[in-house]
Amino acid sequence: MKPIGRSRRTTVLAGLTAAGTLTVALTACSDGGSASDTATSTASAAFTTPAAVPTGPASSDPVTVAPSVTAAAPTSPSAAPAPAVSAPAPGTTVKIGDAVPLPFSSAGSEGAVALTVTSIEKGDPADLASLTLDDDTKGLVPYYIHYKVTNIGATDLAFSNVSHIRGLLANGSRASALMVFGTFAKCSDGSLPGEFTNGKSADFCIPVMSPTTSRVTAVEYWDSPYTLGNGITWK
Template identity: 55%
Template sequence: MNRLSTGRSMRALVGLAAVGALTLTACNDDNSSDSAKNTPPPAAAPTTSAAAPTTPATSPTTPATSPTAPAAASPSASASTGTSASAPAPATGGGTDAAPGQTFKIGQPAQVQFTSGSTKGVIALSVSSIETGDPADLDALKLGDKVKGLVPYYVHYTITNTGTTDLAYTSVDHIKGLLPDGSEAQELMIIGSFAKCPSSSLPKGFTNGKTAQACAVALAPTATKVTGAEYWGSPYTLGKGAISWK
């Protein structure tokens, strides 16, 4: 979720992202945290990585072909070694989770084991489009020279609940833009609302089959542009551990 604010008095905080990329934050002059949420109750920010499914995949039972065949003759690598099968375990959403580093086409959904605080579920996540904005769009945020020479890009993405957990009031963020060379675009986090790129917590009653739209703001110098996006929320990590759309 884009964390942003459009109050009358605004200031910008400049910090370093985890990998050293510059991150800009537009916020009110009050003491609001950059983890504040749009809609109550706020979702707790994830503090631990979601554990990958650990239930061993069981081998299908092989029907006996001869009434005289001994039970020990049925080969099973898992049974003989005591380890689980090497094939990815199906997620509770009915498919296979996106692997770290996997790349999808724009509009193609990826299955993700989603975690937000104590809430765990399964979602289909896809970057639906990347829209080029106008530098003047940022004037209302009063960031001044901090965004001089930068063009905003709006990364629109779709979230569908494919699991059995109600994900109401959680936030699916951790979306970053990607430049043509694969490097990460500068991120703009805004606390509050931003009409050009609206995003909020998932609505009440976000149960299986429900779909929501969200948006993230990425900034790029005028000499280049944002051509892709990545998701690095748990259980994924920035860089080669993220999943991406191009």
């Protein structure tokens, strides 16, 4: 896994809120943002409306996948590498709360993590009151994807990003991503902490948007060795 590349297409709006100094831009991007804490916060948000992604028939019996490797203790660079992770097959569906072992690559370092989608939380449009959003967001409801990353390999993954995570609507199409730059108390993601060694875990959140006529029912991870629409799905 590696930090996701962002594809900027169209800037729709930039402005200031009446209360505070939160700056918002609606931009077609591809994934979640970052958060920072200041006494007077400055924030911006980007909203994307992706096209539906064709999906195959859902599995009738979700497959529960448990980590298939024994976590190795942190070692020195000269020590033998940790056992390789056997990643589940593309298209595998697991239950929300199940940990999935995955290979991880960052800045040339090879490691392994267990990725767990812990919950999908329905928000309230009022949660976005501090952000100046475009008319395109009217009629949309925020959802918060909560996930956990655990280092199950021997490599220190400090300050790496685990991305390529998207929400799926009830019909299998992609939920719109809401990218927030700055402080957004309801849901903010970021980098793994420093000294993220074997056995350590960190919790994250990604906000997505759904029409009121639908809801976010599943989450897909699609970074290498997977592809968009054929990754690992939690539901």
